[in-house]
Amino acid sequence: MSHPTHPTTRILTMLELLQANHHMGGRELARRLGVDERTVRRYATRLEDLGIPVVAQRGRYGGYRLMPGYKLPPLMLTDDEATAVVLGLLAGRRMGLPNQATESALAKVQRVLPTLLRERVQALQDTLAFTLAARDPAAPATEALLTLAAAARERRRVRLRYRSFQGAGTERDFDPYGLVFHSGRWYTMGHDHRSGETRTFRVDRVVSAEPGTDTYEIPGDVDPAQHVTRSLAGVPYAHEVEVLLETTLGEARRRIPASTATLTETDGGVLMITRAERLDGMAQMLAGFGWPFVIHRPDELRGHIRDLARILEEQAARRPPGG
Numbered sequence: 001m002s003h004p005t006h007p008t009t010r011i012l013t014m015l016e017l018l019q020a021n022h023h024m025g026g027r028e029l030a031r032r033l034g035v036d037e038r039t040v041r042r043y044a045t046r047l048e049d050l051g052i053p054v055v056a057q058r059g060r061y062g063g064y065r066l067m068p069g070y071k072l073p074p075l076m077l078t079d080d081e082a083t084a085v086v087l088g089l090l091a092g093r094r095m096g097l098p099n100q101a102t103e104s105a106l107a108k109v110q111r112v113l114p115t116l117l118r119e120r121v122q123a124l125q126d127t128l129a130f131t132l133a134a135r136d137p138a139a140p141a142t143e144a145l146l147t148l149a150a151a152a153r154e155r156r157r158v159r160l161r162y163r164s165f166q167g168a169g170t171e172r173d174f175d176p177y178g179l180v181f182h183s184g185r186w187y188t189m190g191h192d193h194r195s196g197e198t199r200t201f202r203v204d205r206v207v208s209a210e211p212g213t214d215t216y217e218i219p220g221d222v223d224p225a226q227h228v229t230r231s232l233a234g235v236p237y238a239h240e241v242e243v244l245l246e247t248t249l250g251e252a253r254r255r256i257p258a259s260t261a262t263l264t265e266t267d268g269g270v271l272m273i274t275r276a277e278r279l280d281g282m283a284q285m286l287a288g289f290g291w292p293f294v295i296h297r298p299d300e301l302r303g304h305i306r307d308l309a310r311i312l313e314e315q316a317a318r319r320p321p322g323g
Contacts, residue, residue, distance in 0.1 A: 009078055010035065011043050015052065018066050025063035040064070077109075079117055085109055086121050090128060101142075140186045140203035145179070147209040148188050152176040157214040161207040169207065170194070175216040178224030179203070187228045191216070200231045230262050239276045242296040243286065245269050255289060268294075279304045287312075 010033050017024060017032060026037045033040065044054045044064055053067035077085065089106045110118055151158045160174040172194035180187045186203035245252055246269040253263060261274035269291075276282040283304040286293055295301050 011046055012078060014040070014043050015047060018054065018064060023057075023063050023065045029064060077113070079120075082109065082113055082117055082121060083124070086125065090125060091130075140206065144206040144209045145186060145203055147211060148176050148203065148206070149179055151209070151211050152178050152188075152190070155215045155217065157212045157216060159208075159210045159212060160201070161209075162201060163205045163207055165205070173212075173214075174199075174201075174209075175218075177218050177222050180225050180228040182225075182228055182232065187232075189224050189227050189231075198227065200228050225258075226262065229258055229260075239279055239282070239298060239300075241272075241274050241276050241279075241282055241298065241301065243272050243301075244294040244296060245272055245289065246292040246294075247289075251291075271296075280307070283308045 014029060014033060017029065026040050029040045030037045033043075035043075041056070044056055047054045053070055055065050055067055057063055057065070086106065086109060089102050089109070092102050110121065113121060147158065150156075155175075157173055157175050160172050162170050162172065164170070172192055174188075174193065175191040176188050177190040177198075178188070180189065187200050188203055188206075189198065189200045191197075192199040244266070249263060249265040249270050252270040252272070256263060256272065261272050264271045264273075279298070279301050282301060286305070287308060295305070
């Protein structure tokens with residue numbers, strides 16, 4: 001069993017143990033904390049100094065307990081824990097999580113922190129910069145989000161009321177396979193009994209989700225995140241692109257975001273399947289990778305590669321005036 005190493009962490013762990021157990025012997029506390037019984041007594045004194053009534057009982061069956069009726073404050077965090085929570089909330093707000101919820105949670109966390117730690121965390125909040133641009137999220141209803149998550153875990157069919165981007169309302173039986181957070185939006189994917197197909201739905205457009213009694217099995221080869229990114233990648237673009245990149249899967253993943261293309265390791269390299277609005281832009285991207293490649297489709301992409309090569313050759317031939 002691993003033990004907390006920092007004294008403050010051990011003291012908080014002791015407090016949690018006393019809260020969870022009516023009574024604990026000194027020897028058991030020492031074993032759980034990885035210290036000796038003298039140190040446990042010192043921790044008990046420290047908790048009393050902080051205003052937490054720890055009752056020490058002497059004798060063969062002695063030990064420690066909290067004063068009957070005492071309730072812990074709703075939140076007690078170490079410096080590391082508080083920093084992790086605040087950073088998570090700040091990053092979540094920037095990524096597109098519901099703004100009102102993150103703001104209220106951040107305010108509650110800061111309100112219960114000790115004064116010194118609260119000032120240090122506020123300094124972090126005031127000085128932290130992000131390279132990721134903020135975006136206005138489409139926050140889903142909490143009830144719909146939690147219902148879909150529970151249904152996916154329990155393999156329970158739901159009755160879904162959904163509003164399309166045009167505002168049209170529909171109802172359907174839906175077997176949710178999972179939830180995916182992608183580019184500031186929440187999505188659920190699964191089997192749609194209305195169309196008989198595997199579909200992706202935006203959770204912020206779910207009017208209601210009511211769990212039923214029917215259950216289902218999720219196919220073993222389903223990857224919700226890959227399905228959502230692949231289906232969304234095809235929405236706004238006109239050209240389907242399939243190219244063999246002569247590189248490793250690890251290198252390809254470092255250069256190509258999963259949200260823009262499907263990458264599959266195959267003989268000779270990595271097969272990239274994606275969509276593009278402009279083939280001249282795709283030609284520039286392939287050239288920028290610096291890897292040898294083989295175009296599978298579309299054939300029109302070959303012409304754009306040749307055009308790019310010609311333009312680059314013309315630019316390479318240019319010289320400064322008088323040169």
